[in-house]
Amino acid sequence: MTTPVTVIGxxxxxxxxxxxxxxxxxxxxxxxxxxxxxxxxxGGQLDLHEHGQLALEMAGLTAEFRAIIHRGGGAQRVLDxxxxxxxxxxxxxxMARPEALRGDIRRILLxxxxxxTVRWGKxxxxxxxxxxxxxxxxxxxxxxxxxxVGADGTWSKVRALVSGEKPVYAGMSYVDTYLHDVDExxxxxxxxxxxxxxxxxxxxxxxxxxxxxxxxxxxxxxxxRPIDWFDGGRQRIxxxxxxxxxxxxxxxxxxxxxxxxxxxxxxxxRHRWPRTPGVTLLGDAAHVTVPGGExxxxxxLDGAELGEAIAADPSTxxxxxxxxMFRRAEAEAxxxxxTVDLIFGASAPHGLVSLFS
Numbered sequence: 001m002t003t004p005v006t007v008i009g010x011x012x013x014x015x016x017x018x019x020x021x022x023x024x025x026x027x028x029x030x031x032x033x034x035x036x037x038x039x040x041x042x043g044g045q046l047d048l049h050e051h052g053q054l055a056l057e058m059a060g061l062t063a064e065f066r067a068i069i070h071r072g073g074g075a076q077r078v079l080d081x082x083x084x085x086x087x088x089x090x091x092x093x094x095m096a097r098p099e100a101l102r103g104d105i106r107r108i109l110l111x112x113x114x115x116x117t118v119r120w121g122k123x124x125x126x127x128x129x130x131x132x133x134x135x136x137x138x139x140x141x142x143x144x145x146x147x148x149v150g151a152d153g154t155w156s157k158v159r160a161l162v163s164g165e166k167p168v169y170a171g172m173s174y175v176d177t178y179l180h181d182v183d184e185x186x187x188x189x190x191x192x193x194x195x196x197x198x199x200x201x202x203x204x205x206x207x208x209x210x211x212x213x214x215x216x217x218x219x220x221x222x223x224x225r226p227i228d229w230f231d232g233g234r235q236r237i238x239x240x241x242x243x244x245x246x247x248x249x250x251x252x253x254x255x256x257x258x259x260x261x262x263x264x265x266x267x268x269x270r271h272r273w274p275r276t277p278g279v280t281l282l283g284d285a286a287h288v289t290v291p292g293g294e295x296x297x298x299x300x301l302d303g304a305e306l307g308e309a310i311a312a313d314p315s316t317x318x319x320x321x322x323x324x325m326f327r328r329a330e331a332e333a334x335x336x337x338x339t340v341d342l343i344f345g346a347s348a349p350h351g352l353v354s355l356f357s
Contacts, residue, residue, distance in 0.1 A: 002026060002027060002314070003146050003147050003314055004026075004027040004028065004029060004145075004146075004147070005017075005021055005026065005027070005028045005029075005147045005148075005149060005310060006028075006029055006031070006135070006143065006145035006147065006148050006149065007028060007029070007030040007031070007149045007151050008030075008031050008032075008124050008127075008135075008148070008149070008150050008151060008152045008156075008157070008158050009030070009031075009032060009150070009151035009152035009153060009156075009283075009285070010030050010031075010032035010034070010037075010106075010110075010118050010120075010151075011106070011151060011153060011283065011299065012102070012105060012106060012109065012283075012296050012299055012300050012303075013151045013282045013283035013284075013296075013299030013300055013302050013303040014030055014032075014149070014151030014152075014282070014283070014303060015030065015106065015109035015110060015113070015118075015303070016055050016056075016059055016109060016299075016300045016303030016304050016307070017149060017151065017282065017302075017303035017304070017306055017307045018030050018109075018113055018117055018118075018303075018307075019059040019060075019061070019109055019112050019113060019307070020058055020059055020303065020304050020306075020307025020308060020311070021307045021310060021311065022112070022113055022114065022117070023059070023060055023307075024307070024308075024311035026307075026310060026311055028117065029117065029119060030117055030118045030119065031118075031119050031122035031124065031135070031137070031143070032118055032119070032120055032121075032122060033121075033122065033123035033124070033138075034120060034121070035120055035121045036120050036121075037106075037107075037110055037118070037120070039120075041103065042101070042102045042103035042106050043102040043103070044101065044102065044176070044210055044212065044218040044220075045070060045073060045099045045100065045101055045102070045210050045212055045218070046099070046100060046101075046102050046105065046296050046297075047074065047097040047098065047099050047293070048065070048097070048098060048100065048105070048296075048297060048300075049096065049097045049297060050297075051294065051297035051298050051300065051301040052296060052297035052300050052301070053065070053095065054301060054304070055297075055300035055301045055303065055304040056300070058304040058305075058307075058308065059109070059112070059304060060112075061108055061109070061112060064108040064111075064112070065100065065105070065108065068100045068101070068104040068105070068108065069098045069099065069100050070098075070099045070100060070101070070212065070213050071091070071093070072091045072195050072196065073091065073098075073099035073195070073196050073197075073210070073211065073212070073213075074091035074092070074096075074097055074098060074099055074196055075088075075089065075090050075091045075194055075195045075196030075197070076088070076089050076196055076197045076198075076199070076356070077089075077194050077196075077197070077198050077199070078198075078199045078200075078201070078349050078352050078353050078356060079192065079198060079199070079200040079245075079248070079349075080200070080202075080349060081200060081202055081241070081243070081244040081245065081248065082244070082245050083192055083200075083244075083245035083247055083248055086349060086350075086353050087352075087353045087356035088194075088356070089356055091195070091196060099196070099210075101212065101213070102296065105296075121139065122137045122138075122139070122141075123137060123138040123139075124136070124137060124138075124152065124157045124158070125137060125138050125157070126157060127148065127150075127157060127158050127160070127161055127279075129278075130276075130277060130278070131146070131277040131278045132144060132145070132146050132278060133145045133146075133148050133161065133278060133279060135148075145278070146278055147278060147310070147314060147318075148161075148278055148279040148280075149279070149280055149281070149282060149306065150279070150280070150281040150282070150285040150286075151281075151282050151283055151285060151299075151303070152285050153283070153284045153285060153288075154167050154265050154284045154285075154288045155167070156281065156284075156285035158279065158281060158285060159281060159285055159286075161276060161279050162273040162274075162276045162279060162280070162281065163271065163273040165267055165268060165271055167265035167266060167267050167288055168265060168266065169227060169263060169264070169265055170264040170265060170266045170290050171224050171264075172222060172223065172224045172225075172264050172290070172340075172344075173222075173223060173225065173227065173230055173261055173262060173263045173264060174220045174221065174222055174261075174262040174264065174291075175220070175221040175223070175230065175237055175259045175260065175261050175262070176218065176219060176220045176221070176259070176260050176262065177219050177252070177255030177256070177257050177258070177259045177260070178216060178217065178218055178219065178255065178256055178257045179216070179217040179219065179251070179254060179255060179256055180215070180216055180256055181215055182211075182215055182216065182217045183215055184215075186217070186250065186254055188246070188247035188250065189217065189247050189248075189250050189251050189254065190211075190217065191247070192245070192247045192248060192251075193209045193210075193211055193217055193251075194211065195211055196210070196211055197209070197210050197211075198210075199343070199349065199352060200244070200248050200349075201343060201344065201348040201349035201352065202348055202349070203344065203345060203346050203347075203348045204223075204224050204344060204348075205221075205222060205223045205224065205240060205241075205344065206221075206222045206343070206344060206348065206349075207219065207220070207221055207222075207241070207248055207251055207252070208220040208221075208222060209251055217251070219251045219252065219255060221237055221251075221252055221259075222344065223237070223240060224344070227263050230261045230263075233259070234252065234253065234255070234259050235253075237252055237259065238252045238253050264290055264291065265288060266288055266289045266290055266333075267287060267288050267289070267333075269289070269330055269333040269334055269337075270326075270330050270333075271286065271287055271329070271333075272322075272326050275318070275319050275322070278318075279318075280306070280318040280321065280322060282299060282302035282303055282306060282325070283295075283298075283299030283302055283303070284299065286302070286325065286329060287325075287329035287330075287332070287333060289332070289333040289336045289337070290336050290337055290340045291336065291340070292332070292335055292336025292337070292338075292339035292340060293336070293339060294332050294335070294336065295336075298328065298329065298332055301328075302321075302325055305321060305324065305325070306318075306321045306325075309321045342355070
């Protein structure tokens with residue numbers, strides 16, 4: 001009899017794993033802490049490139065993905081703090097780095113699974129055992145698992161079964177907010193952002209913004225500050241950009257949603273663990289790092305490759321998967337740090353401009 005797989009976390013990586021297992025007829029149950037699929041927003045746009053698109057191809061969802069791409073959203077521009085365009089590229093319509101909303105990608109994954117695959121309202125409190133694991137949830141229920149996958153993100157409860165490492169603050173935080181009906185209500189900001197992504201940078205800080213479908217701009221303010229510094233609110237954040245162009249500062253001051261602080265954490269670049277019977281990790285549970293543009297992409301590829309390995313041979317799947325995943329995760333963690341250094345380091349904004357050139 002085929003051993004069912006238990007996945008903790010219905011994010012992009014966990015759902016990609018569940019989808020690939022479903023395609024192979026392998027039983028899988030996903031537990032997620034949210035009370036429903038619509039309980040909270042799923043963040044902004046993602047550019048899915050080689051890793052993410054390969055994962056969706058392995059999941060048989062390429063056509064569904066193409067239907068949700070934000071056409072034109074791949075345009076990018078770099079500005080200085082005065083609003084002058086330093087570099088710009090148009091969306092060429094290729095599939096090199098197409099943009100789509102994270103929530104839409106999650107939706108097509110969920111819709112591809114049989115009803116009941118995801119059990120909502122199941123917040124994992126603890127996992128214990130070796131080889132066969134007992135899972136305890138906040139609602140007082142328990143479950144047993146012989147093949148357990150932690151896809152439960154940065155603060156994974158499953159990670160403790162294989163590793164004593166805990167994420168540490170990377171020294172930077174993103175603060176995000178939204179502007180709506182931007183062409184009518186915020187025309188200067190809309191013009192500055194353009195049709196896709198905008199980066200306005202100086203060493204150590206910057207404004208990032210995405211034009212999303214529905215005449216929306218999603219703003220990300222990036223600052224290297226201690227976590228408790230952000231308790232000062234919107235005006236303190238805006239004061240960090242005194243002297244910048246008014247249309248850029250307005251991206252902060254005119255935000256129509258409460259600013260949300262997203263502090264960035266990371267695990268060691270070479271985070272690994274000894275082969276542990278019956279359990280493994282994927283995505284941020286395994287290799288959370290600074291945002292270098294590959295996080296969701298490699299989480300999805302983790303899920304797809306692990307699903308293929310389990311379908312081929314559950315007895316050797318976790319070891320085979322980890323051998324590949326560890327090497328890729330280390331390389332991507334190093335690359336992510338280099339990307340962040342390029343964008344926000346001493347050469348900003350010229351490091352990013354050089355890439356555009």
